[in-house]
Amino acid sequence: MPGEATVRIRELKKDRVNFVLENVDLAGGTSFANSLRRVVMADVPTVAIDMVEIESNTTVLPDEFIAHRLGMIPLISTSCDEGIRYPRECNCTSHCQYCSVELQLNITCTDDTTIDVTSNHLDVYTGEQTDAGDDGDEPSKRGEGFGMPVGKNDPSVPPVLLCKIRKGQELKLKCIARKGIAKEHAKWSPCSAVAFEYDPHNKLRHTSHWFEQDERAEWPLSENAIEEDAPREDEPFDFLAKPERFYMTVETVGSLKPRDVIFKGFEELQTKLANLIHGLKSTTEIETNGRMTGHVVPIAQTGWGQGPTTMNGTGGGGGWESPGAAGWSV
């Protein structure tokens, strides 16, 4: 059995985590690490402003401009799983307390100085909603400050500037924040940047460096190069080598903690795989039994962690040589 996969966190800050994945062999290390990268960027749900009702806008910026800027503001999204429904899963007419968070902004400038309208002026509004969807306990499961702009009551976090207004100008609006994922719109991404690197010395020659005179001088090594031995001058190319160390930095926008982003990413990967295995099982049952066997088990109960495979082989050996039992392991 090959070496165990290990994780080493090199840096953990409020908004980012830098870690090294080692021995994620399985020959699929690169694609697994890449799937992790893809999933934290695009599949982790957060809340973001999705609809803006502008009551009055006498600023220099047009409504669309402000609405777009509002959408980009990161909102605190912890407990997104249980705290809010997807709008498509709620049966209210447009939005309600179960599938949305309402934020309000009302600024008028009466002074001679300009006012910076920032994300700090947005307030979460909790009021009665008439056409709400089916009753649920979502709002009670929300964490503290759910839906608030990130860093609102924290003087060390600079707010997001939306607009500047001068004397006599006013901005009054209502925002509806909804849950979504970044595949729908990038504003729902919990990550501002995900760094991904392997093989800093390019020993595997997965890329070729263009250079004028001296490759070494023209291609500075990355910070991760100290983790691996530099190739010797006369070292022959090992064409069988596989990447086994992956350096990643996940930088969040603040809507979720880096820790939550990583774990939620893993959960999303599990859901994808579980749904696939579940789908395979149900199609096999139709084939072998000729009819559906009422196998509608909620995904959470299928026990895919180490579920035994209870299938009859449907395809026989067609004259192919079989090299004994499959002795592969993870």
Added chain:
Amino acid sequence: MNAPNRHELFVLDDGEKGVEVIEDTKIPNAATFKIIKQDHTLGNMLRSQLLAMPSILFAGYKVPHPLEPYFILKIQTDGSITPTEALEQAGNALLKLISDLQAKFKAEFAYKDVEGVDGVAEDPYGALPSNMTTSAWGSSTRFYADYS
């Protein structure tokens, strides 16, 4: 406005099956899987996991069109297992790897929490430059282009 809902790219419709199995009639022990509402995230991961299994002769995937949210995965085995079984094993192996990594991340994060690195960052954006004592927004120096 006839634009389809964006979530139709990643949420299965009512009654839609996530996986379709098309057994190959010309090649022995081969099958094509059409996996709907999934993309490279799952496809590439499964493909490389399948290739690591000794009983697999061929595994490959493609997303036939970027606007159509599905991918197809072709698998040929040596006959010791069916392609469906192989795919299921690959999925289970990846699930095992994920739960393994989850536990390791949990331990690493707990260790870092004890160290007190988390939450006591000087500034959410890392350390401030030494010549700056407060954040850019609290300082009195105005932006050079701000003439108001």
